[in-house]
Amino acid sequence: MDPRFLRTFAVVTRLASFSGAARELGYTQSAISQHIAALEAELGASLLHRRPVEPTEAGARLLEHAGPILLRLDAARADVRRVAAGPPGTLRVGATPLSTGLAARAVAAARGARPALDVAVRVCARDALAVAVATGELDVGVVDGVAAPGDPLRLPDTGVPVAESREEELVVALPRRHPLRGRPAVSLEDLVDARWIDAPGVTVALDELAVLARAEGFRPALRYDGLDLGGLLALVAAGQGLALLPADVASGVPLAAPALVHRIELLSGGDPPPPWLRIGEHRAWG
Amino acid sequence: MDPRFLRTFAVVTRLASFSGAARELGYTQSAISQHIAALEAELGASLLHRRPVEPTEAGARLLEHAGPILLRLDAARADVRRVAAGPPGTLRVGATPLSTGLAARAVAAARGARPALDVAVRVCARDALAVAVATGELDVGVVDGVAAPGDPLRLPDTGVPVAESREEELVVALPRRHPLRGRPAVSLEDLVDARWIDAPGVTVALDELAVLARAEGFRPALRYDGLDLGGLLALVAAGQGLALLPADVASGVPLAAPALVHRIELLSGGDPPPPWLRIGEHRAWG
DNA sequence: GATGATTACGGACGCCGTAAGCATA
DNA sequence: TATGCTTACGGCGTCCGTAATCATC
Numbered sequence: 321m322d323p324r325f326l327r328t329f330a331v332v333t334r335l336a337s338f339s340g341a342a343r344e345l346g347y348t349q350s351a352i353s354q355h356i357a358a359l360e361a362e363l364g365a366s367l368l369h370r371r372p373v374e375p376t377e378a379g380a381r382l383l384e385h386a387g388p389i390l391l392r393l394d395a396a397r398a399d400v401r402r403v404a405a406g407p408p409g410t411l412r413v414g415a416t417p418l419s420t421g422l423a424a425r426a427v428a429a430a431r432g433a434r435p436a437l438d439v440a441v442r443v444c445a446r447d448a449l450a451v452a453v454a455t456g457e458l459d460v461g462v463v464d465g466v467a468a469p470g471d472p473l474r475l476p477d478t479g480v481p482v483a484e485s486r487e488e489e490l491v492v493a494l495p496r497r498h499p500l501r502g503r504p505a506v507s508l509e510d511l512v513d514a515r516w517i518d519a520p521g522v523t524v525a526l527d528e529l530a531v532l533a534r535a536e537g538f539r540p541a542l543r544y545d546g547l548d549l550g551g552l553l554a555l556v557a558a559g560q561g562l563a564l565l566p567a568d569v570a571s572g573v574p575l576a577a578p579a580l581v582h583r584i585e586l587l588s589g590g591d592p593p594p595p596w597l598r599i600g601e602h603r604a605w606g
Numbered sequence: 607m608d609p610r611f612l613r614t615f616a617v618v619t620r621l622a623s624f625s626g627a628a629r630e631l632g633y634t635q636s637a638i639s640q641h642i643a644a645l646e647a648e649l650g651a652s653l654l655h656r657r658p659v660e661p662t663e664a665g666a667r668l669l670e671h672a673g674p675i676l677l678r679l680d681a682a683r684a685d686v687r688r689v690a691a692g693p694p695g696t697l698r699v700g701a702t703p704l705s706t707g708l709a710a711r712a713v714a715a716a717r718g719a720r721p722a723l724d725v726a727v728r729v730c731a732r733d734a735l736a737v738a739v740a741t742g743e744l745d746v747g748v749v750d751g752v753a754a755p756g757d758p759l760r761l762p763d764t765g766v767p768v769a770e771s772r773e774e775e776l777v778v779a780l781p782r783r784h785p786l787r788g789r790p791a792v793s794l795e796d797l798v799d800a801r802w803i804d805a806p807g808v809t810v811a812l813d814e815l816a817v818l819a820r821a822e823g824f825r826p827a828l829r830y831d832g833l834d835l836g837g838l839l840a841l842v843a844a845g846q847g848l849a850l851l852p853a854d855v856a857s858g859v860p861l862a863a864p865a866l867v868h869r870i871e872l873l874s875g876g877d878p879p880p881p882w883l884r885i886g887e888h889r890a891w892g
Numbered sequence: 893g894a895t896g897a898t899t900a901c902g903g904a905c906g907c908c909g910t911a912a913g914c915a916t917a
Numbered sequence: 918t919a920t921g922c923t924t925a926c927g928g929c930g931t932c933c934g935t936a937a938t939c940a941t942c
Contacts, residue, residue: 321609339906348934348935350899350936370940371942378690384685384765389682396668399668401649402667429863610909656922659921705913
C-alpha cells in the first residue's frame, strides 16, 4: 500500500472522478487508473464502482484509514524536519476563536521576554489547527474545547504532545431577559429541549455535546458557521438560542452537572515550548 | 516514506543492528543500509548513529510515528480484507484477564443462540488485544481497563470501533485483616503512600493510575508480571500489597473519589457484531 | 459521439543482490 | 583482524506517460 496510491484513492473518492484526481495530483488519467488497479490487486477487493465513481463497501473502509495514515505520515515528516531545521526564525502561533485572548496574552508575555521575537498569528478551527501544528505549518497552537475535567481534548491523532493545559468554567450564554437568569446553576439535562445555536466553528458542536453530556437531543434552532465570537454573542443576545461558552467571554448561568469544563491546550510541535511561552500555571510537559 | 523503509527503520532501531534487521526481514545487509540511506536522503536528516547503532534525535522522533503508522496500515489492510472475505467460519474471540468472565458468558449466550457456531478464545494483555482485533487476528475482543466514568479506554489508535461498553465499580483489594476493612469507601489520594502491587498484565499499571488519579507516587512494593487474576489475589491475601480491581472479582473497599470505574469494551473488527454477541445492556454502535 | 475509464506498450527510474571498500572495536 | 556498515554496479521489477481501446451517458 504505497502512500501515494492511498492519497490518489482519497482524492479520487473526494472528487468522484479519476480524471479530476489526475488534474489535481499532476498525473495522467492513466496513472490514476493504474494506482487504483494496483491497490485493488494488492488488497484483493474492488474499491470503487465506476460510472459513477463511488467507493464500494471495502473502499469505504479503506477510506476511513487513509486520512489518518496520510496525516500521520505528514506529521512524521514535519517532526523530523523540525529537529533538523532547529528553532524557527519567526514563531508561527495558531489559535482557535475562543482561545485568542489567552493566545494574545501569551504572545504579549513572550515578546516582553524576547523583544526581538518575530511572531505570526493565525486563527482557525480546532481540528484544522491541530493538523497545522502536526504538519509543521504552525510551530505552536492554542486549542480549546469542551471536555470532562482532567480529560484531554479529542483531537486528530497526530502524536503532537500537549505541552500545557488549563481548564475554566463553562456557562450557558443567555439573552439579557431570560427565565434562567439569576439561577445559581443549570444542568445540561434540563436544557436538551431548549433552543440551541449550533456553532461548531466557535464552540462545541451540538452532536459532540450530546456525546459529552451523554444525552440525546440538542436540536439546533439555528446554525452559525462563523469563526468569530461576536456574531454568536449577538445571536444569543437577540434571543435566537443558547450557547455553551467559557465564563470569561460571556455572561450566563454556570453549568452544573454533568461536569464539563472549557479546556485549553498548548500544542507544540518539535521540542517543548520555551519557558517564556505559557498559557497558564499547569505545565504538563513530561 | 515507503512503509517498507519505515518498517526497516523500526526493526533496525529495535535490534540496534543493520545485519540483525536484514536477517529478520529477509533482506541483505546492503538493502537495509540502502533503506536507511533512502529515508535519510528523503528527510534530509541523519536518523541513526552507527557503531553503536542508535537513533539520533531526529530518528527518535521518526520512531514515535513509525509504529502507529505501520499499525494503522495493517489495520486498513485487515479491514478491507474482512469485508471482502465475508463472515468468518470460526469466531475468534479475545479477552483480557479481567474480562474473561464476561467474555465467557457472552460466548455461552452466543452458542445458545447459534449452537453450530465455532469459537476460539484467546487471552492476552489489553493493547495486544486491541492490536490483534485491528489486524484481523481476532474477530472481536473484550477489553477492560480503568477510566473516568463515561470515558473510553485509551487504546492504540487503530480505528476499531467500540461496539458496546459497560462500567462497573472498582474496589481496593485488601488482605482479610487490614485496617481499611469495614470502611464504607476509600479515596485514592489516601492511598498514594500505601504498598501497591504493580500488575500491568492484569489491572491498571501504577503509572497509568497516577495519570488517571492525577496524583504522583504509587510506588510499587512488588511487581507482578502474570496474566492471571489468581496469582495477584494470592499476593494481596498474603499482605504483599494492594491492588485496584473490579468489585465482581475481588472483595475490598469501594473506591470513592476521584471517580474511576472499571470499563469493559467490546471491540469488533469489520461489521458491528451480531445481536447474539453482547456483553451488557448498553449498546453504543452508531 | 463525447466524456472518461481501461489496456498495451515502451522508457526510465528505483529497489535489491553481489561484491568490493572501509571504518571501528 | 574481524565484524559490520557503506558504496559500486548490474539486473529486474515497478511506475508513469503516450496512445489506442472500450464503456457509458
